[in-house]
Amino acid sequence: MVTIRDVAQASGVHVSTVSRTFSAPHLVSAETRNRVLAVAEGLGYRPNRAARALTTGRTHNLGLIVADIANPFFPPLIKAAQAQARERDYHVFVADTDENPLMEQELIETLCKQVDGVLLCSPRLSNRVIERLRAQVPFAVVNRRVKGLPTVLMDVGQGVRAAVEHLADLGHRRIALLSGPSGSWTSEEMHATATDAAAEAGVELTVLRPNEPTEQGGLAAAAAVAGSGMTGVLCHNDLVALGLIEGLRERGLSVPGDLSVIGVDDSLPGRLNRPKLTTITMPTAAAGRMAVDLLLAAVNAGDAATAALARLETTLIVRESTGPAAPSALPARLPASPAVR
Amino acid sequence: MVTIRDVAQASGVHVSTVSRTFSAPHLVSAETRNRVLAVAEGLGYRPNRAARALTTGRTHNLGLIVADIANPFFPPLIKAAQAQARERDYHVFVADTDENPLMEQELIETLCKQVDGVLLCSPRLSNRVIERLRAQVPFAVVNRRVKGLPTVLMDVGQGVRAAVEHLADLGHRRIALLSGPSGSWTSEEMHATATDAAAEAGVELTVLRPNEPTEQGGLAAAAAVAGSGMTGVLCHNDLVALGLIEGLRERGLSVPGDLSVIGVDDSLPGRLNRPKLTTITMPTAAAGRMAVDLLLAAVNAGDAATAALARLETTLIVRESTGPAAPSALPARLPASPAVR
DNA sequence: GTGAAAGCGCTAACAG
């Protein structure tokens, strides 16, 4: 391994001069700098960032923790975060918690010594634990509110509101919300906004929960939805929506003919599905970039940190999985006179 | 930050004893060990892996480099690799090259000082460059043959052979291969095997290349496929297949009615698509786990390394996107008497 | 079984 010392020797200067050529070039005469650079290049020298971290206290590494890498919601976020970090000369550790809060905590604790900050994406950990852990390492969070922490929220409420209104406009009077895992801010937010919006639109909302945030969860929920008299379903994410559509189909129900289904994420599988899924966009790539920037700002600010909060817009994209409520699907036990908005 | 020194002081022993309690517990009396452990626990001490790396030369970190995190082929592999690494007490840096060989090289060079080994998944770099770089850091590769390197191959040839025979059995006589990016071993392997299998099955094979390994690539290829007289298409991956099906549909052609389409990967979008995609499984999770183990073995063996090569099976999964060749689609210019197998 | 001391590769005052 070629070290700073080899370069110093080969170029006839002291190690500190070599160090300076890399970490504070303006403090070195152009002549020496060029010579050192040339020698370093020739020897194939690369600074050892771990050693540097020991003296500077900065690792130039970030941790990125997600619940499930294979959930199509995350890859675009990971990709963007990682690209943005690299732009800022940071490398990123990516870790998957398997939706397990304990693993999440363990991960944070082992990672924290090796990174300057940790990005928590849709964490499953309680706020209480997060607040305790923040003494160890700076955090930024995506899709979770923790006071005092740099936060990026994808304002799913906007999309949910539009989705409920969209269903109401199509004549749906009884709608369901297939909720996500507990501990998920997005899930709570969807619940709250959907409840509000349903009341305003004068439609009846049933919340079915909790469901795994996967196609399996959606598939399993089909039993509860079919024959319930509900004709519009808002799902925790696209995967759940796709699973639900499949489960409905197995029961001889068609989408959007018999029921309308809406997902969340605007993920690849949803875009490629037939019928194309009506869904709520989640600006995951933007969130990844922004979260990295907020995190880095907090890292560099140190104590002077003023926790920023970014709210990213979400919008409803109407495609093919929603349509007019089928009269035939209207239940006999329809409330006497639902307020039409 | 609580260091080994704080623990030493608080428990009335020397730092080296604390060090030993963590890295060689058997060299410490049970009594002192327990006391040190208790104190460390109380203080919330966690060893600093970067500092440890400086003396041991082992970072306990791995690098994982992929062409595109958002390509659904990779997330299951990343997830599995990362989980397996953690099992072995390793953390992993994940980096995306955006399909850019130069970025891949740059990444390897900046990462190499911080990791004990690098996992190259479907690299876009030439073998020549990889062989030069291996002096810097141990490698393992997935889906690429580099002699002397621990390798995991997903034997796509098996699946391709089965796919071509499947199309031939269904009566297809002119088939196309929508090839992937150059530099991709998988793509070359598919090409070679498909050519062989087509000759044996007595069908005519046309290779269309190169295509972006995305739905866009497939969509764009639809123009060349439609009206060409080819009735069966084997695509570089599921995404291309899905894009192609979409492009065909836009031209009024149905799958599997007018043409049969086969993908590769058995990815989520393919499974959820209608028609369900006939595809070739790629054991990505198994490959991720195995590659990590081979890499770690190479890292630990040092010079004594004997490069292992693992070949993982792939199989054809027949679903709904393939069917009998439509007589109407048979071209007038059919070769006089194609050998029927 | 435990302490002492050297050193991993690098940076950061401080002199000159």
Add this chain to the structure above:
DNA sequence: CTGTTAGCGCTTTCAC
């Protein structure tokens, strides 16, 4: 502008 020195947190001989 460049050299000297000390030290980051930890492991690892080598003594005792």
